Amino acid sequence: MSKPAVSPLKDRSTRSAHEVIASPEFKALVSKRWKVSLVLLTLLFVSYYGFILLVATNKTLVNTKIGEVTTLAIPLGLAAIVIAFVLTAFYVAWANKSYDPEVERIRSQLR
Amino acid sequence: MTSIGAIQALLLTQAAPAAAGESMQTSLGSPSMMSILFFFMIVAVTLVITYWAARKTKTSSEFYAAGRSVSALQNGFALAGDYMSAASFLGISGMVALKGYDGMIYATGWLVGWPALMFLVAEPLRNLGKFTFADVVAFRLKQKPVRIAAAIGGILTVLFYTIAQMVGSGALIQLMFGLKYEYAELIVGVVMLAYVLFGGMLATTWVQIIKAGLLLFGVSLLTVLVLAKFNFNPGNLYAAVVEKYGQTALEPGGIVASPIEAVSLGLALMFGLLGLPHILMRFYTVPDAKAARKSVLYATGLIGYFYVIIPIVGFGAAVLTPGGRKFISGIDGGGNMAAPLVAELLGGTAFLGFIAAVAFATILAVVAGLTLAGASAYSHDIYVNVIKGGKATEEEQVKAAKIATIVFGVVAVGLGILFKGQNVAFMVGLAFAIAASANFPALLMSIVWKRFTTWGAVWSILVGAISSCAMIVLSKTVWVDVFKFEHAIFPMKNPAIFSMTAAFAVGIIASLLTPEREAQEMFEDEKLRTYLGVGAE
Numbered sequence: 245m246s247k248p249a250v251s252p253l254k255d256r257s258t259r260s261a262h263e264v265i266a267s268p269e270f271k272a273l274v275s276k277r278w279k280v281s282l283v284l285l286t287l288l289f290v291s292y293y294g295f296i297l298l299v300a301t302n303k304t305l306v307n308t309k310i311g312e313v314t315t316l317a318i319p320l321g322l323a324a325i326v327i328a329f330v331l332t333a334f335y336v337a338w339a340n341k342s343y344d345p346e347v348e349r350i351r352s353q354l355r
Numbered sequence: 356m357t358s359i360g361a362i363q364a365l366l367l368t369q370a371a372p373a374a375a376g377e378s379m380q381t382s383l384g385s386p387s388m389m390s391i392l393f394f395f396m397i398v399a400v401t402l403v404i405t406y407w408a409a410r411k412t413k414t415s416s417e418f419y420a421a422g423r424s425v426s427a428l429q430n431g432f433a434l435a436g437d438y439m440s441a442a443s444f445l446g447i448s449g450m451v452a453l454k455g456y457d458g459m460i461y462a463t464g465w466l467v468g469w470p471a472l473m474f475l476v477a478e479p480l481r482n483l484g485k486f487t488f489a490d491v492v493a494f495r496l497k498q499k500p501v502r503i504a505a506a507i508g509g510i511l512t513v514l515f516y517t518i519a520q521m522v523g524s525g526a527l528i529q530l531m532f533g534l535k536y537e538y539a540e541l542i543v544g545v546v547m548l549a550y551v552l553f554g555g556m557l558a559t560t561w562v563q564i565i566k567a568g569l570l571l572f573g574v575s576l577l578t579v580l581v582l583a584k585f586n587f588n589p590g591n592l593y594a595a596v597v598e599k600y601g602q603t604a605l606e607p608g609g610i611v612a613s614p615i616e617a618v619s620l621g622l623a624l625m626f627g628l629l630g631l632p633h634i635l636m637r638f639y640t641v642p643d644a645k646a647a648r649k650s651v652l653y654a655t656g657l658i659g660y661f662y663v664i665i666p667i668v669g670f671g672a673a674v675l676t677p678g679g680r681k682f683i684s685g686i687d688g689g690g691n692m693a694a695p696l697v698a699e700l701l702g703g704t705a706f707l708g709f710i711a712a713v714a715f716a717t718i719l720a721v722v723a724g725l726t727l728a729g730a731s732a733y734s735h736d737i738y739v740n741v742i743k744g745g746k747a748t749e750e751e752q753v754k755a756a757k758i759a760t761i762v763f764g765v766v767a768v769g770l771g772i773l774f775k776g777q778n779v780a781f782m783v784g785l786a787f788a789i790a791a792s793a794n795f796p797a798l799l800m801s802i803v804w805k806r807f808t809t810w811g812a813v814w815s816i817l818v819g820a821i822s823s824c825a826m827i828v829l830s831k832t833v834w835v836d837v838f839k840f841e842h843a844i845f846p847m848k849n850p851a852i853f854s855m856t857a858a859f860a861v862g863i864i865a866s867l868l869t870p871e872r873e874a875q876e877m878f879e880d881e882k883l884r885t886y887l888g889v890g891a892e
Contacts, residue, residue, distance in 0.1 A: 261889075265879045274886055278803075281474040288474075292467045296621055299460060299607040300614040307606045311590050313597040315605045321459045325466050325659050332470045332655045336648055344645060351887050 258355040273346050280338055284331050295324045379677040382704055383686065383695060384533045389708025391532075397569070397716045398546060404561045408554035415752040416892075418555035419486040419731050423892070425560055425640040431653020434637050436563030437724040438628075438654070439570060439661055440520065441527055441717045442783065447662070449690025451669025453680050455596070455604030458669055462662040464621055468628030469655040473648065476629055479802045481638045481647040482884050482891040487728075488635045488794060489736045492801045492816075495877035496809040498745065502736045504816040508793035509632040509732040511820055514770075516631075516786035517725045521771030522779045524718040530687060531695060531711040536775055544768035547723045551730075551760050556640055559723045566720035569713045571661060577694065577710070578664040580701040581671030589667065595674045604673075616847055623851035627787030630794030633728035644888055672697040726767065730759035781832040784849065788827060792819035792854035800862050802885060805878045811866030819858030826850030 264270050299306050299317055306317040412418055425433065443465055451458030484490035489505035521540060528539035550558045585591035596604050610617070628634060638647045672693035673680055686692045695714075699707035734755040739747045747755070793816045800807045800815070827833055829845035883889045 261883055262879070264887075265882060270882075270886075274882065277886065285471060285474045288467065288470050292463065292625070293618060293621060295463065296460070296617045297614055300612075300617050303607065307602075311593075313594050313602065313605060314590055315456070315602075317456055317607055318459070318593070318605065321456075321463055322663060324463045325663055328467050328470050329655050329659045332473050332652050335470070335473055336652045339648055340645075347887055351889065354887075354889065 259353050260355055264350060264354055267350075269346070270350055273343070273350065277343060280335065284335055288328060288331055291327045292324055295320055379682065379696070379700065381686070381696060381699055382707065383692060383699070384530060387704050387708050389705045390711040391708075393708050393712035394532075394715055397565070397712055401558075401562050401565060401716075401719075402546075402549065404565075405550050405554035405558040408558035408561065412553070412555040412557055413753070414749055415486075415735075415756060417557065418753055418756050419636070419727070419735065420639040421556040421560055423640060423642050424557075427641060427646040427649035428653055429560065429564055430637060430641050430646070430650035431657065432567045433560045433563040433640075434634065434650060434654035435657040435661070436565075436567030436570070436717075436720050437633060437637060438658060439567065439717070440721045441714050442519075442523060443661075444570060444574070444665070444717060445527065445691040445694055445714060446689065448665050448669040448672065448694040449683070449687075449692070451666045452673040452683055452693035453690040454608065454610075455600065455670075455673075456606055457608050457610040459666045460607060460610055462665060464624040466655070466659050466662050467621070468625045469651060469658065471625050472629050472634075473651040473655075475799060476635075476802065477638060477647050477651050478644040479885045480635060480798075481641065481644045482886075482888045483802070483881065484639060485892050486636065486639055486735045487731050488630075488632060488798055489732070492797050492812055493740075494801065495874045495881055496801070496807075496812055496871070499741050500809055501812050502740050504813040505794070505797065506732045506736040508630075508789065508797075508816045508820050509736070510729060511824075512630065512786050512790045512794060513632055513725050513729040513732065515782045515789070516633075517722065517729065517767050518770050518774055519779050519782040519786065520718065520722055520725065521767055522774045522777065524715075524722070525771055525775065527691065527718070528715060530692065531714065537772055540768050540771040543718060543722060544764055544771075547719050547726060548761065548764040550719070550723045551726050551764070552757055556727060559720075559727055560637075560640060562716075562723055563720045566713070566716045567657065570717055571657065573698075573710055573713045574661060574664060574668060574694075576706075577671075577698055577701070578667050581667055581675070581697065584671070584675060584701075592667065592670055592674065596670050599674055599679060613847075615852065616849060619847060619849040619852035622855060623784070623787045623791050623849055626791040626795045626851070626855060628790075630790030630792075630798065631786075632732060632790075632794070633724040635798075636728050636731065637724075639892070643891065668694050668697060675700055722767065726760060726763050729763040730756055733763075734759040778837050781827060781837070784832065785824065785827050788823040788849070788851050788854060789820050791851045792823040792858045793817075794819075796855060796858040796862055800859070800866075804866070805875055806866055806870070807862070808866040808869050808871040808874055810869045811862045811864075814865040815858045815862030818861040819854055822857050823850050823854035826854060 306315065306320060308316045310316050416422055447458055447462050450461060480491055483494050489502050492505050493501040524543055525536045525539045528534050529536050550562055593605060641647050641650055672683060676682055676696050683690055683693045683696060695707055695710050698710040738755045739752055796819060797812045797815045801812065826845045827850060830848050831843040832848055834840050834843045884891055
């Protein structure tokens with residue numbers, strides 16, 4: 245792409261703040277952001293509160309030995325921490341890949 | 356907050372003589388050359404940084420937000436340094452040493468707030484605010500009432516957290532260095548004030564980065580030394596734990612006796628993080644929302660790693676220390692000295708000195724962050740935006756910030772000395788409950804709900820703050836343990852599940868009853884800024 249630097253700006257239709265807010269792209273961006281957030285938050289809830297409720301209510305299961313003495317409760321606790329990190333990493337990967345370019349695109353249309 | 360009971364127990368049992376029978380010689384409590392040397396090295400390095408930072412700290416944006424020049428990685432380390440307190444380092448390893456698996460359950464709760472912080476508030480907060488979380492809540496609402504309410508929520512949170520830190524730190528330093536409690540308070544106060552007053556957020560950031568690095572290094576080394584005794588196989592360590600204390604050491608016990616109590620504690624820990632002013636303030640130090648997002652990931656990684664390895668230190672202390680649990684709890688009832696003891700055992704006096712100095716640095720970094728947050732809630736929210744109506748010159752703003760910093764520092768030392776020997780275990784719990792119930796609901800609703808109003812915010816914050824305080828005072832933790840009444844009026848220890856729900860409900864009802872057209876109209880501007888960063892500071 246060896247277009248002169250000014251031409252994309254001229255070609256692009258610029259919009260007022262109000263038009264951007266009313267645009268379907270912006271609405272889709274906002275709703276996608278919260279959809280991703282809420283799905284990840286739900287997974288966090290299921291893993292963490294699931295873990296807490298499991299150790300609180302099903303002692304026989306979590307006390308099952310998976311090694312010589314190691315109980316299932318130990319890897320479960322570690323998994324709660326690792327899952328929390330993985331969900332955070334997933335959000336960052338998604339936002340860097342999908343959210344930021346779309347934000348850039350919509351922002352550049354703003355008058 | 357059960358393990359914070361550690362601090363209380365610690366206050367009641369000042370360096371008791373070693374338990375009878377099997378025991379080890381420890382130089383804990385007598386100031387060793389090594390610990391003093393390491394301590395002075397840390398203080399010297401951080402003061403040099405403060406001197407450098409002071410020259411770059413002139414404007415209010417530099418004082419509160421380090422000129423928004425902190426990188427994502429630096430902020431990740433600083434967030435970790437701001438969050439990992441002496442209570443989590445010494446308290447959780449002690450809890451694992453004395454109670455086994457329950458300490459691990461507790462450790463998980465301290466991490467899970469970070470993803471929630473990322474999904475719900477980190478980026479909007481960075482885009483909407485300037486210096487405090489009240490900037491976000493008051494963005495499209497009437498400034499004065501909202502600022503006052505948010506400052507009350509913010510200051511209460513910071514104040515209770517600070518008292519717990521100061522009282523705990525005085526006792527810890529006494530235990531490790533043999534230094535008199537009052538002197539310990541004064542040293543913490545003076546050094547911390549030097550950082551904040553002269554170097555502002557930039558110096559505070561670097562103190563927190565250095566502290567996080569030292570703490571992670573120290574705990575990693577401790578973990579490797581412990582695992583080396585077990586052929587680097589955690590299974591062997593667990594086997595040794597079971598041999599000494601029985602299979603129950605690896606099974607969940609009392610901490611999750613009541614599921615609703617456990618969930619309520621989890622809610623307070625998770626959403627309390629989203630309302631801690633000293634943590635939220637750190638997001639204004641990075642250049643944009645993208646950097647804010649990355650810094651949460653770094654912080655989550657560092658803190659997660661810390662909580663994964665800290666139980667190994669606790670289990671190691673229980674098994675390796677001659678005299679075991681009995682000896683550890685003989686020195687300090689809450690087990691706080693488990694990590695320092697195993698450090699001395701495996702790495703000698705030098706390593707103990709290093710760990711003790713790191714614990715001291717940990718306290719300094721956390722208290723500096725709290726002081727900056729407390730000062731900004733007064734000087735930025737109350738003085739500049741309420742008293743001066745938002746029209747203060749740069750000079751007036753910086754002056755107000757510095758005066759508020761001094762006042763907050765003096766108050767912190769004063770309260771630390773005043774509460775000497777008192778049961779302050781409930782105060783960390785109180786800080787998290789208020790943060791989750793007063794600050795977080797208003798913050799979230801102001802970001803996502805168009806019809807949120809001034810009075811919705813004010814009532815939500817006040818109901819959240821008052822109900823969480825009242826329920827904790829009426830619970831066993833304060834009513835029975837502090838006031839010595841026979842029965843608790845409120846049956847649970849952790850009220851967040853009720854007080855947070857109440858704050859949301861009141862915020863919604865009050866907003867629907869007092870529609871505010873201006874606030875609804877401004878929601879469009881707010882959205883542009885929240886999601887696109889248009890007009891962000």
